[in-house]
Amino acid sequence: MPETFDVVWLGRGGQGGVTAALILAQAAMSKGYYALAIPFFGAERRGAPVFAYNRLSKSTIYSRARVRAGDVLALLDPSLTGVVDVRSLVKPGGVLVVNSRGSVPGLEGLGRGQYCVDALEIAEELDLKVAGIPLVNMPMVGAVGRVSGLFELHDLLEATKAQIKAMLESNLRAVEEGWRRVEKCRC
Amino acid sequence: MPETFDVVWLGRGGQGGVTAALILAQAAMSKGYYALAIPFFGAERRGAPVFAYNRLSKSTIYSRARVRAGDVLALLDPSLTGVVDVRSLVKPGGVLVVNSRGSVPGLEGLGRGQYCVDALEIAEELDLKVAGIPLVNMPMVGAVGRVSGLFELHDLLEATKAQIKAMLESNLRAVEEGWRRVEKCRC
Amino acid sequence: MKLLLTGNYAAAYAVRDAQPDVISAYPITPQTPIIEKLAEFIDSGELKAKFVRVESEHSAMAALIGAASVGARTYTATSSQGLLYMYEVVWWAAGARLPIVMGLVTRALGPPWNIWSDHADFFTVRSSGWTMLFASSAQEVYDLTLIAYCVAEHRDVLLPALVAWDAFEVSHTYEPVELVEDATRLLPPKGAWAPPLAAEDPASLGNLAYPEEYAETRRLMVEAVRRVPLVFAEAAGRLRELTGRDYSRGYECYRCEDAETVFIAMGSVYGEVRSAVDALRARGVPVGALKVWLYRPFPYEGVARVLDGKKMAIVLSRTTSLGAMGPLATDVATALALKGCSVKLVEFSAGVGGVDVTEDDVVAMYKAALEREGGTYFWRGR
Amino acid sequence: MKLLLTGNYAAAYAVRDAQPDVISAYPITPQTPIIEKLAEFIDSGELKAKFVRVESEHSAMAALIGAASVGARTYTATSSQGLLYMYEVVWWAAGARLPIVMGLVTRALGPPWNIWSDHADFFTVRSSGWTMLFASSAQEVYDLTLIAYCVAEHRDVLLPALVAWDAFEVSHTYEPVELVEDATRLLPPKGAWAPPLAAEDPASLGNLAYPEEYAETRRLMVEAVRRVPLVFAEAAGRLRELTGRDYSRGYECYRCEDAETVFIAMGSVYGEVRSAVDALRARGVPVGALKVWLYRPFPYEGVARVLDGKKMAIVLSRTTSLGAMGPLATDVATALALKGCSVKLVEFSAGVGGVDVTEDDVVAMYKAALEREGGTYFWRGR
Amino acid sequence: MAHRVFPREEYLLKGHVACPGCGAAVMLRHVLKALGPNTYLVIPACCTSVIAGPHPRSAFRVPVLHIAFAASAAAASGMIEALEKLGKPANVVVWAGDGGTVDIGLQALSGAAERGHNIIYICYDNEAYMNTGIQKSGSTPHGAWTTTTPSGNPGFKKDLPGIMVSHRVPYVATLSPAYPNDTFAKLRKAASMRGGLKYLHALTPCPPGWRYDPSLTIELSRLAVETGMWVLYEVENGVFRLTGPSRALLEKGKRKPVAEYLKLQGRFRHLSPEDVERIQRMVDENWERIAEMLKEGGEHSSEQG
Amino acid sequence: MAHRVFPREEYLLKGHVACPGCGAAVMLRHVLKALGPNTYLVIPACCTSVIAGPHPRSAFRVPVLHIAFAASAAAASGMIEALEKLGKPANVVVWAGDGGTVDIGLQALSGAAERGHNIIYICYDNEAYMNTGIQKSGSTPHGAWTTTTPSGNPGFKKDLPGIMVSHRVPYVATLSPAYPNDTFAKLRKAASMRGGLKYLHALTPCPPGWRYDPSLTIELSRLAVETGMWVLYEVENGVFRLTGPSRALLEKGKRKPVAEYLKLQGRFRHLSPEDVERIQRMVDENWERIAEMLKEGGEHSSEQG
Amino acid sequence: MSRSAGVEKILARPTVGAVLSGGWRAERPVVDASKCKLCGVCWLFCPDAAVEVSEAGVVIDYDFCKGCGICARECPFKAITMVSER
């Protein structure tokens, strides 16, 4: 079995986790990776916690089994820590990237640590919203892409252009800001 | 394969061929025969030629294949001779029993010969009709039952009682008259 | 009591004797006489059931699902297009574990339209979890319909059951049928099984189940199906005591012991096969015949035991095999493969769409089978 | 062109590239994204088709029958209950010899409701005469959908064809998909087959046929089905020339040559099987894997050739086997029985209703199979 | 001079397989004469599947798609869309029995009506499932004997034309084989209207099913209209109009008593005088409703936008 | 004091799986409160199949039969007959979405109506296939965006209550989650009527499907009535009556402009002022029809006996 | 462009005389030319298209006339009588 680099995206229905996974996969594909972007297979409703996943590899991935934990856990909504068992979603050597100003209490000592980016602030600055819900996914793409160590910012911007039509300019800005502002959390 | 005694009933939709076969089978059953009464398996409409069959045997009949020719061919409507290939419906040693005053032209030399009974006259005498169509089937039961050599008149009358509810008296009379009036055709 | 009954009327008498609470059906040739006779029984008061004259077969089966879910004993009958139109809810009834009983008069599938016998309709539900019985005479229709209630409502089973028989050759042919004097001695008492739904003890039947929960419901169905042969044998044993007629093995063997070739068939054609066996035996050819009554669950072991050591098995399939061997033949093949026996297997699609198959046909098939390789052949007649 | 597409979108792209005239479909999870994407293509003008937004699946298939009967190229897609609700007309389409193409996203059958993958729906139409293909990735969905048109419309075939793939694991997972640059180089030209109905030359399709006439229509279907493997191989050969991807045998073997045990599977679980083969091989265990693309007509000979001389065949069935071995396993059994090979045959019902099956599961099944007798086992996970 | 007025071409050929005196066969002859050869028929399971003749012979001189019982309107939907896409304009006509329309075919019909395909849907109503041997359908009239209602139908005939009016289709009309002028006018109107489903509903007597002498078919068709049991009308874009002889029957005195119609038919033989009286009242009430509707200006009413 | 007026018992338990602000969930709470515990629900595939909770947990405190999409009215028919035969009287209630009613469930509904089973059928209408992610149904209003009508629905909403009136069922009524008094009165009337199918149709806003903020559900329900887009009425044995706030809206001036209702919803965002004007006209015409009908004495009209 | 793969065989072709329905008849309609006014009513209402009307008179095709008697009953001039086939 080829080793894969896995990302788990955790957010709420409507926040755009699947799109984020798709853009990351697009970036990976352009870099010659074989890339999967996988939505959660559920019957969830708006507002409920939802997952998306990436699985990336230098060789063809045949497996379609569920992703259980990520090298990166991208937490789009920190309030979900009380709702979902977040710890189990990170591989032993993995990291957390969270949409938050500071480190999320209760997740100390998780994998190789926590990265923070205030994606909500970025989305609001750029007025990125759909049906009233701030699109925190785009800054998270920038943040996760950077933390993963697999991409240049350029890759992510090109991938965004390939996948996004509406509000493209703001979305590109959001990715860029996510990339720029992500940092190891202050605890 | 056990030898079976077969009767082919040929009439028109509405003339009661199936009922005739059923009564004959009932009479046979009471005499200890294993008896089948078989309607034609078709999608025919009112007025079209229709078949019914009997297959009688002293032992259980397992076969459900089509009856191709009879030891007796009971022709309820002589005008059908022009429409159906009547000859092929009689076994080499079989006989024809026809609802007619005299022998039917064109069927000479058929099997062991032709028997006639004016079933129409009997039905009309007894005012046996359904939806305007004279029920020639009951006199034919009497005639065929007698010609077959397998039954007493009593058997046929009991069988009629077992199977018929409406106009029972006239029906019994019709069977009896058929039995009485059937005779080798004058040619 | 012995009556002259067609296969369809035999079914109606069995249903009368089982006294269901709710009947629902939709007319289709050649099933129609069953429901007409039942309507008569209800009209005359001999049968105290509610008759729901639905607007389609899908609704007929759905009505029975609704009725059985609150505890009613139920019946429907259909054929061909009718079975296919209710197909979705046929599977639903099994998943819901409701002991519905259905009669199926086998008939060819269109287009072109054809009203004669063909088992294609029957085989469509072979993986659904229904107990499937096949009758080859009116007497068997009567007996197996009563047994179907015994199996379906048994607490170890609780799955729907169907009884099938051939259009016209059985459905419309009158033959002597012996009725069971007191069917209550055979049948489970009414209300012996607890219905899933009751206002006193509310529950939901069918909520969305996530994979593991769903798989568990299916595993339990597998276990219930595994218990069918035993329950069937038990009920058939009770019938044997009352009547002397024995279905308990789920299949019948005829002159198989010392046979080198065994014919395998279901339904009315079996009569011809039997005659052909006698005819071939009379010429010194060692053949036998096996008739299947209990088609699902399929008696792999019994069939394999019968066939073990034979030279050839000839399956008469009353259906067209498209892109694979026919269902009955694959079942036989599976029995052989599981037992590791090597028997030449020849299938004839014979009697498709009501084509008449005679003893002579069967003898001719035997000869053809000797000359051909294993596989499926379409029998066009001689 | 390489795009990141889900299995469902891959289907929609293939359909766009085939440029059908009439599309008709009814929504059902997990098929819905296909028709939503097609609606988008039509809205944007990329696809010039009429979209009939029917009120049920029965009507979706019926609409395509009406459309194809006068010569339209057509498409529909469905899943689970939807396939069962259109079941009657699925058979009708085959009998009418109309080259309709359908996508089937496999999903479990209720009750209870369950939206995840299970192949029970797929198998229900295995005797209908449809050409049946199974894809285990989005790329295969795209390729096989185009091939389906080639096979269905071929003058030697003229039968409907379906392509199936797993709910979610394939239907909703984005992966890189390479499109065919100019699909017209692969596909038959539009209007190459003569439609049955035309006012200029009136004929009736489906008049009541008496037994012999009916049987003849079925015999001709058998012959058409027999020609499918060749036509499939031909179309797959054209695709190979354009893309290098090869489906022409109808199945794929992985490390089978010197294997003693061969896993057999269809769909997304094959990925896990492949990994398990590598893992077991790494430990020196001689195993291989066989994936079926062309399920009907079933490649008996090819499969038997692969399995001949092996010790064991392990079939992974993504469906519950009720009263008989699962369909794929019986097909394998039949292949073995016809060839007279004696190979131990073990079936696992695994992944039922969307249960996740992993490489470790497959390895564990291998171990369990060694210890058990031939037969079917329900895999509850480890 | 009927043969000068109406087209002589036959599209339902002699030697078809209807029973002697079949009302549906008369109707079908008229319908096809009105529509001509560029007409595709879609026929679900019904007597006409048999009437059409045994394969490989066909009694139809127009293309016919036989289709599963529940599927006719959907098949016609797909067919008209295909013909339009392929640039082959034609009449696409569903010809279905009452069972195939008011019961098992209703859903497909309702869907096609809602989508507004340019098809003509004709229900020939013999008021039961006849092809299977006279079972009650949703269109069987109150009190009628059938094999599944051995003591008479306890229910009431579903008003399908009314239901189709509620669907707001552009054209709804009723037909009778006794009034070919009316039939031709309505069919030609329907064929000329582009867009939307045109629904026509014909009452077609059936000698074996209704239990009467086959020579009475036209007589019964006429009596159905003259007694007011069957009303000839059309509803064009919501506007209701009586047509043909029904125009003269608003006044109760002009209508023959329903008993004249009922007494000729074996299926009503068991009715008591009170039963007949009740049926007479139902018919009269229906005409009162019609009168009100006409006062209202012919606009068909319903409640909800 | 609402909690004093309406039963406090909950039969739809908290922790169910509807989206936040689901109008159907509000409606369902009210319906079950009105009917009480001796109520069997029959539910075809729809959002409520999910709302009901994941197996083996149920959010319903009454017995529920989940059933195939097309089968609900038929299953209810069999269930009520069985309960009557077994001597266990109860409310048998179908709770179905608009897709499951006006499209795929229509045939079974029509059959059950014709047969006259003693059941209550409730359609909760969120105007699209929501459970599968917002596809057009036969109940989707003209112009509305759905994923299968990316440029707005070219067709028109099927008038199912009107169609059920044409079926001559004893009771037809419309409902809104914003008017619980009206709901309770109608449900209790329906439950008290013996014999015949009672048809109720509720307009239930859906935040994700209609693209609006979930807090607006009741507000939108109210606006639908106040603008006259949704009319509260009942038809009892053929007699039409406006109910609740709709009684006061016959005069055009009393009705709010439809734009107030449309503009809050994302699904109508793409409508041009002319589109809105057209919809306003359709609504006004519908009210004119209602006015005429009321003049006529409230009797619902149709053409055929 | 010919039909292949046996598809031609599933089509039924327009045929005068799909069945020989004249054989179903128990009574035959006989036209009295002297009474006939060539009005065409019999032609119009015959369910079986078995009537031809021309200047030469009314001709009934007994190969296909089923003997229903509609023509006789509907003829405004009582020009047709039904005669038993026996």
Add this chain to the structure above:
Amino acid sequence: MSRSAGVEKILARPTVGAVLSGGWRAERPVVDASKCKLCGVCWLFCPDAAVEVSEAGVVIDYDFCKGCGICARECPFKAITMVSER
């Protein structure tokens, strides 16, 4: 009379909290008891049955309230405000 053959297992039982829907909430409704007149409107329109009204006041069950905001919008006395969960 007990259910057998595993049939009990296909039934779902009434359960408060089929899912923990409180976790879906992005904003929580907070009641200002001083403004509340105990009119019950919030109780009546809550889709999630998450409101209790008694003499003691209005209590919202945050385990199941999904934060839709209907109660806040419909409260005739503006006694409820929505507060972000963040």
